[in-house]
Amino acid sequence: MTTTRAAPRSAARPAPVRSSYRFELVKMLSQWRIRLLIVACWVAPAVFVAIVSQQSSLPADTVFGRLMHGTGWAGSLVVLGFATTWALPLLTALVAGDIFAVEDRLGTWRHLLVAVRSPRRIFVAKTLASVTVILLLVTGLAASGIAGGLVAVGNRPLVGLDGHLLSPGNAAGTVVLAWVCAVAPTLAFAAVGLLGSVALGRSPMGLLLPALLAFALQLTEFLPLPVAVRLALPSHAFLAWRGLFTSPAQAGPLLVGLAVSLLWAVVATALAYRLFLRRDFTDLAYEGSGRRVLGAALLPLVAVVALTAGVLVGATPHTGSGIEQRKLQDSLATSFAHLYRLQTAQLHRPDVTEAELGATASCDKGGSPVLDEGPGNDWRCVVSWHLPGATAVGSAIYQLDVTADGRYVADGDGPKEVNGYFQVRTPDGDAPNPLWQFDGNVDLLHSAEKD
Template identity: 35%
Template sequence: MNASTLTAPDAPQTAPEALRPARRPGTATVLRWEITKLAAQARSRYTLLGCVLGPIAIVLIFNGQQTTPSDTIYGRQIHTSGYAMPLFLLAFASQWIFPVLASLVAGDIFANEDQHGTWKTILTRSVSRSQIFWAKTVTAIMFTIAEIVVLAATTIVASMLLIGTQPLSGLSGQPLASAHALQLVIASWATALPPLIGFTTLAILLSVVTRNPSAGVAAPVVLGLVMGLLGTIGGFDLTRRFLLTTPLDSWHGLLTEPPFYGPLTFGLGVSAAWTVVCLGFAFFSLRRRDITGG
C-alpha cells in the first residue's frame, strides 16, 4: 500500500474556510457602521458647522443693535447680561429651529434606503431588521443631542465673551449671581433634550412610514408649527399639555422665585410617551414591511 494513500486516524478534520458559518455582526458593529455613514455625509458636517457659526453671528448682530426685541422673553436684557442672550435664543429656537434640527437626519435615515433601493443589500449582510432599526435610531438620537450640545455651548460661550458675565434678573425679578445664572442657563437648555428626542422619533416614524426623505424631514417641521399654533389658541388648554412643543417652554419654571417644576416633570412624561409610541409604530412597521423590491 502506498504511503501517500494512508490517512492518520487522529488527524483533525478541518472544514474549508469558505464553508465555515460567517460570524453575525452585533448591534454595536451595525451602530458603528451607521455612525461612519453619517459622519461621511456633508449635510451632517455642515449642520454641526451651522450650529457653531449661527449663534456667533446672531449674538454679534443683536449685540450691535441699539434696540432690543422687548416683546420676546429676556429680550430686554440681552445688552445687560451675557446670560440673557442664550435664554432669548432658546425661546426663539424652540419655535422655529429645534424641529428642523431634530428631523434633518432622522427624517431621512430610513427613507434614504428606500430612495436608493439598498434594503436588500443591507439585509444580506447577516444583520436583522431589529439591529438596523435600533442602530439607525440611536444614530439619529445621538446626532440630535450633538446638535443641541454644540448649539447651546456656542451660544453660551459667545454671549459670555461678547456681552459679559453680569448678573441676571429672574422671571420673578429676583437677582441671580453670575455662577447661579450660568447653571440655570445650562439647565434651561438641557430641558429641550427630551422633547427634541420626541421630535426625532416622530421624524423616524414618518421616515419609515412614508419612505420619502422629503416627507420625513419636512412633515415634523410642519407638525411642530401646527402644535405651536394650537398652543397659542385659547380653549385648548388640555390639548396643549400633551403637545410635544409644550415641554420646550418648561424651563421658565427654573427662573422664578420660588422655582416650580410641575411643567418640567409633566413635560418629561409627555416627551417619553411620544418617544415610546413613535418608536413602537416605526419598529413594527419596519418589521412587517415587504422589502423584497429593494
C-alpha cells in the first residue's frame, strides 16, 4: 500500500500595497467628516472670495487683501494666507492625525492585521491614503479661490510686493507656484499628525498635535528671533511664498523653508514608522504613552530644529532679525518707483522709468535713541525722487509697520496729492491711489550693500 504526503501549505502572502492603499482611501472617503471637508475646500473659498471682492471694506490687514477689487488673483492669495495660518494645520490634524487612532477607537487592529498580514504595508497604505486626501483638499482650496476671484473680479494684472506689475499670465503662474510651495510645510504638519496618531493612540491629543504645533509656531513668529532660528522652523515656508511676488524673487528664504519642511516630513514620518512597528497590537486598551511621545517624538524634532539652526548660522552672516535699515530703505524705494509709474499712468502723465526717477528712501526707527533695525510699527521713512526736466526734488513720508517675518505695510502720510489720500482724481474719475498704502517684503537672508 502506498502512502501520499500532503503538499506543504505555503505561507500566506501579505496583501499588495496597492490593494491596501485603495482600501484605506475608500475607507477615508466614506467618512462623513472627510466628505464634508472636501466639499468645504472646493466650495467655500470661491464663495468667500466672490462675496468679499464685492464689499466696500476689504481685509487690508492680509497680504494682497487690499487688491481684491483690482484683480481676481488677489483673492486666491488671501485664501492662501488664511489657509497657511489656520486651515492647513487643522486639515492635517483631522486627516493624518486620525488615520491610525481611528483603529484604536474602533478596536479593528486585529482584523486589519489578519487581512493585510504586514504592519509595514499597513503603515505605507495609511500614509499614502492620508497624503492623497490632504493633497485633494489643498487642490480644492487653490482651485476654488482662483475660480471665485476670476469670476467675481476678472483676469487682470496683479501688483507684486515690490510694486512691479505682473501680467495676467505671470500672475497665474506665480499664484499656482505659491500654492505648490505650500504643499511642503503641509506635508510636514501631516507627518506630525501621523506621529501623534501612532504614539498617542485613541487619545484626542494625537488628533490635536498638528494644530497645537501650528499655534505654538505662530506665537514664535511674533518674537524677535534670529534669522537662523526663524528659518529652521517648519512653519516658515508657509510665509516664504511671498518672496515669489518680488522681482527678482526672494528665493533664498523660500528654498530654505521648503528644505526644512521636507526634512521635518521625512523625520516625523520615520519616527512614526519606527513607533508603529514596535507597537504591541495585542493590547486592546492602548492609550498611548506620554513618555514615549517625549522621548521618541518631540526630542528628535527639537534636535532637528537645533541642527538646522546651527547649519544656517554657519551658512549665513546674519545673527539678528534680518530686518536692517538699508534693506528696508532699498525695498521701499523700489516699491515706490514701481507704484509711482502706475499712478503716472492713471493720471495720463508722460511715462518715466525707475532709473529716471532715481527714488531713494531714508528710514529711522523710533527716533535717535533706538537702533535702526528689527521689526516694529515705529519706522518713519522719507522717499525722495526727481522727475526729468524738473529742478525740485519730490519727497513723500511713510509710516511703516514691519513684522518679524519681513512683511511691512507702508502707510502714506503726505503730501496729499502724492500719497496722503486713498484716491486720486484722474481724467476718467476717482481711482484707488497705489501710493497711499501698500505691502512690501524684506528678504531676511539678503545682505544689503554698504556705501
